[in-house]
Amino acid sequence: AQTVTQSQPEMSVQEAETVTLSCTYDTSESDYYLFWYKQPPSRQMILVIRQEAYKQQNATENRFSVNFQKAAKSFSLKISDSQLGDAAMYFCAYHFQGGSEKLVFGKGTKLTVNP
Amino acid sequence: GAVVSQHPSWVICKSGTSVKIECRSLDFQATTMFWYRQFPKQSLMLMATSNEGSKATYEQGVEKDKFLINHASLTLSTLTVTSAHPEDSSFYICSARAGTRVEKLFFGSGTQLSVL
Numbered sequence: 001a002q003t004v005t006q007s008q009p010e011m012s013v014q015e016a017e018t019v020t021l022s023c024t025y026d027t028s029e030s031d032y033y034l035f036w037y038k039q040p041p042s043r044q045m046i047l048v049i050r051q052e053a054y055k056q057q058n059a060t061e062n063r064f065s066v067n068f069q070k071a072a073k074s075f076s077l078k079i080s081d082s083q084l085g086d087a088a089m090y091f092c093a094y095h096f097q098g099g100s101e102k103l104v105f106g107k108g109t110k111l112t113v114n115p
Numbered sequence: 116g117a118v119v120s121q122h123p124s125w126v127i128c129k130s131g132t133s134v135k136i137e138c139r140s141l142d143f144q145a146t147t148m149f150w151y152r153q154f155p156k157q158s159l160m161l162m163a164t165s166n167e168g169s170k171a172t173y174e175q176g177v178e179k180d181k182f183l184i185n186h187a188s189l190t191l192s193t194l195t196v197t198s199a200h201p202e203d204s205s206f207y208i209c210s211a212r213a214g215t216r217v218e219k220l221f222f223g224s225g226t227q228l229s230v231l
Contacts, residue, residue, distance in 0.1 A: 033217055043206060045159075045222035091158060095217045101147060102174075103217070105158045 002027045004094050006106035013082045014114050020067075021077045021109050023092030030054075033095045034068070034075045035103070040088040048090070051075065079111075087113045117143050119211045121223030128199055129231055136194045136226045138209030144189035145211035150182075153206040153225075165192050199230045 003026045013019035025034070036048040051059045051068050058066050063083075067076045079086055092106040118141040128134050138148055146167050151159040165171040165186035173179050181203075183195040192211075196203050207226045213219040 043153075043208075043225045045208065045210075050218060097217060101164055101212075101217075102149065102161045103159075103220070107158045 002029075002094050002096065002104050004092050004104050004106035006090075006092055006109050008109045009107070010110045010112070012112040012114060013079070015082055015084060017082055018078060018080045019082055019111065021079075021090050021092075021111070023075045023077070023106055025073050025075065025092070025094050025104075027073070027094065027096065029096045031097065033097065034066075035093040035095070036064070036066070036075075036077045037091045037093060037105075038086075038088045039091065039108075040085075045091075049077065082113050084113050084115060087111055117141075117211075117213060117219070117221045119145075119209065119221045119223040121209050121226055123226060124224060125227040125229070127229045127231065130200055131198055133195055133197045134199055134228060136196075136207055136209075136228075138192045138194070138211065138223050140190045140211040140213070140221070143211075143213040145192075145213060146189065146215075147212045148186055148192040149210045149212075150184060150192075150194050151208045151210070153208060155206075159208060162194075196228065199228070201230045204228055204230045 005024045032053045034051045038046045038048050049061045063080045065078045089108045091108045093103045120139045122137045148165050150162045153159050162177045163171045163173045165184045167186050171184035186192040209223040
């Protein structure tokens with residue numbers, strides 16, 4: 001069974017600094033998707049970034065980028081120039097398109113941004 | 116962008132009553148919708164997957180008779196918590212998929228259920 005592990009229950013960063021959130025996963029598949037979702041206090045799930053496993057190039061979305069290491073099954077999220085609005089729970093998620101339709105979520109990392 | 120509306124955003128009910136939560140895709144047709152449950156400070160746990168016009172597929176450990184899911188149209192899925200008890204108190208989130216690709220997945224804003 002696929003599993004997603006986020007080893008950092010909580011992280012903090014100073015405003016304008018950079019922070020990296022860790023995520024590892026376990027799968028025997030070769031073609032899959034990985035996601036980072038943000039859940040602010042409103043509890044609305046917001047897609048931050050997505051990575052297709054067949055793409056070697058790391059995905060980037062403005063201040064958000066990932067370090068995708070397929071062999072190591074690692075998928076970390078880097079937030080540059082952190083802003084107060086980045087404070088939220090961040091969930092890493094896995095999806096295998098050819099199997100079960102569900103997203104498998106990690107337990108989440110609570111990010112605090114200090115002014 | 117695509118919008119998924121979930122209603123109500125919060126509900127308080129008495130133990131033993133039933134509560135219905137609606138999930139609507141406002142600007143796309145959703146052949147598949149997903150229902151999640153989230154306990155405080157925990158991750159999302161998939162409860163069931165519903166496909167329009169067919170019976171929902173429940174995850175292991177989820178009581179089908181307790182959590183009734185109906186996906187009667189391409190834009191509406193409902194979750195009914197029957198004979199609710201305090202242990203059913205939780206945050207429930209739906210998501211809807213436009214088409215078959217996971218990148219077309221959108222989340223509702225969630226429903227906080229409190230059972231007294």
